[in-house]
Amino acid sequence: MPSDWKKTIENWLERQKLEKEAVAEQDKITREENIKAQEKVSREAKLKVLAETFSCFICGKKSAYPKMVSAGGYLDTGGLNDHYVDRWADDWSQPGDLEKCEDCHRLACHDHYKDGRCIKCWSIKINQPLSL
Numbered sequence: 001m002p003s004d005w006k007k008t009i010e011n012w013l014e015r016q017k018l019e020k021e022a023v024a025e026q027d028k029i030t031r032e033e034n035i036k037a038q039e040k041v042s043r044e045a046k047l048k049v050l051a052e053t054f055s056c057f058i059c060g061k062k063s064a065y066p067k068m069v070s071a072g073g074y075l076d077t078g079g080l081n082d083h084y085v086d087r088w089a090d091d092w093s094q095p096g097d098l099e100k101c102e103d104c105h106r107l108a109c110h111d112h113y114k115d116g117r118c119i120k121c122w123s124i125k126i127n128q129p130l131s132l
């Protein structure tokens with residue numbers, strides 16, 4: 001007859017292991033939540049700086065989001081057909097909702113921008129006063 005005390009130890013060890021895992025899991029969740037909270041704060045701070053830095057020179061509309069730039073893609077071979085997946089990242093040095101006029105090099109919102117030029121430069125170009 002094997003004695004029961006070994007079983008008792010095994011049960012105790014098993015319980016210890018489960019408790020440890022539960023604590024580790026909780027730690028992981030807390031860490032992830034902290035990272036998410038930090039990311040949110042830093043995004044809000046960045047958006048504020050972006051809005052303060054970039055605005056339409058005609059109507060003063062502030063930039064509300066950064067420019068998306070390609071962050072390099074990868075070939076997805078997991079599906080039926082291999083296909084290329086693009087990845088995008090925020091470029092905080094450029095506004096995503098304002099365009100730079102090729103003539104005057106100032107930033108204009110989409111209401112005041114068309115095909116490379118701001119409304120003022122188009123006005124000069126076609127020699128006609130333009131307005132919204």
Ligand SMILES: [Zn+2]
Binds near residue numbers: 057058061109111
């Ligand atoms: Zn504008």
Ligand SMILES: [Zn+2]
Binds near residue numbers: 121
């Ligand atoms: Zn212009």
